[in-house]
Amino acid sequence: MESLSLLADGLGTALTPENLMWAAIGVLLGTFVGVLPGIGPAMAVALLLPVTFGLEPTQAFIMFAGIYYGGMYGGSTTSILLNTPGESASVMTALEGNKMAKKGRAAQALATAAIGSFVAGTIGTLLVVFFAPALAGIAVEIGAPSYLAIMLMAMVLVTSVLGSSRLRGFIALFLGLTIGLVGLDLNTGQPRLSFDQPLLADRLDIVVVAVGIFALGEALWVAAHLRRRPLSVIPVGRPWMGRGDWSRSWKPWLRGTALGFPFGAVPAGGAETPTFLSYVLEKRLAKEGHEFGKGAIEGVAGPEAANNASAAGTFVPLLALGLPVTATATIMLAALQGYGIQPGPQLMTEHADLVWTLLASLLIGNTLLLVLNLPLAPLWAKLLRIPRPYLYAGILFFASLGAYTANQQPFDLFLLLVFGLLGLAMRRFGLPVLPLILGVILGPLMETKMREALSISGGEVSGLYNEPVAVVVYAVIVLLLVVPFVLGRLRRTPLSTSAPTPAAAAEAADSDKEQVR
């Protein structure tokens, strides 16, 4: 297979001692930041983005792959050892994982999470190797109208299908689109929404926006509601599993992978649904007298694998279409743009060496994660006891450092503060973060594609839907918008903006959390 030989080339590039060192640094930094309570993968990646500025693109990507998987893994450690899960992708892991930990089986819970993540991540990355080039091959053929339609669909999906309140989702999306407008119009060179500030006309630095919304906004929000009583942390030794744990874990790992990957690869985004489905499936399949509710290892193994497989799956739309569908993927896209690389169907051919090195690095990062983190787990667990003033002051410090290093302008720190306050307001008013950040990134791209489509057609509106793919996608969008609305009307819910049942509201609120982190 051509893909495999290309992957082998990528492995060759990534496996030099120097590059391995960058991967190891990335994994350690990613886990370190991801383990810290209150920091999810998206925030970890956003905070660590500036570290890669001084590197060559290849090395930066290798390090990035490590940060990505490290941050994901760190999150699951937190949710097993603390009583409250930080992000919705970890809710299911925490359910049984925390009970296992309380029964003195924290070591086994961490082990099945780590090994399950490794198995799912490896299989998932290999699936990306096969699917992404194929999808890119098809995507190269489609024109601006279809591309515009697909971007619209991703936005509608992320905004209205996930999240508790469609109204608040759309508010976040359009705020993001507005932020995306700031700066010079790419066609005519006129500044928009720039208040005669040359620094604004220069377009906003996405690092500043992301760090402000994710890191500073979160730190300020936590500061306003800091828990007075510290959470109890369960002590843990070196993770290990007995023979019985292995035989109970391997099937949930594979089933979780099978569930997680498609959900990540289809632009429906989010690891919440597959982790939930995996948990339900494992509970259903459990034999008589099962341990579910009392710390069943299957309930950790399955969802954790689903989580990582879906994280790998998001690379398919990201690399093949340039479409990010999770908050973390959006930051990755911003990182790519930072190197002057525009993800999309052409990425696979124009920057093939980079893509294959990235995919190879994901495999290596995944392996390093397992090798480094099983022995280091007790050390990571100690991080959970870090005094909160230091933790959140540290987030403020590194957020400022990140914003400042981008251009060394105090003005960027001012923007950081503005977006931090916006992030705070969004958390206060229950606005999901993912639609906003998607709007910031995809808005300018959408405008470009729309203007491209209309210039080709000479201004005729038909230029927006003169491709079959575009027509089909628009039909899907209409269905997505109309069906839930009609269902809601049939059920006679008084307000279509609020979730109908408490259970649905709680679940939807969880999905908001995933978007934030």
Next chain:
Amino acid sequence: MRTPGTPEAPDSATTAAPERTRDLGQLGLAAALVVIGAYTVYDASTLVVGFADPVGPKAFPYVIGSVLVGLGVLLAVAALRGDVPSPEDGEDVDLTQRSDWLTVAKLVAVLVLTIATVGWLGWAVTGALLFAGATWALGSRTPVRDLAIGAVLSVGSWYAFYVGLGIPLTPGVLDGIL
């Protein structure tokens, strides 16, 4: 979903019966959306449409701005009809207690100070002050130790960026010493 203690209606929110109170703080957000949307439309109206450009730079902001105004109105209606947001939960977040906006104000003040001084004091000094100030705002009462940790972090990050990545951060007053 718990009732958030908001500065707008803290007493009524905390003493309320099981019946959930309206969250009228959302009207402020709705007003902000209308203002931002209207300004976006106004700003777009000042642009010049290029030639041989059927869409031009105006169309997109017109659409976004008007939708934002519409969403602001919808949010205002929803808020008045008793729709409440679900504030974000988290590992260190306790939504059962009143919001502590004083701490937030202190942190914002520390950040403003950082913005004002980073240019002439330099990252190594300002960063240390930022860390110590933020720990103080968050309730730590060991200023000397906090300042020492902050100094280690800021000088360490200065050298890490300079030596490791070749990015010289502003040295400021310590120019020539670092």
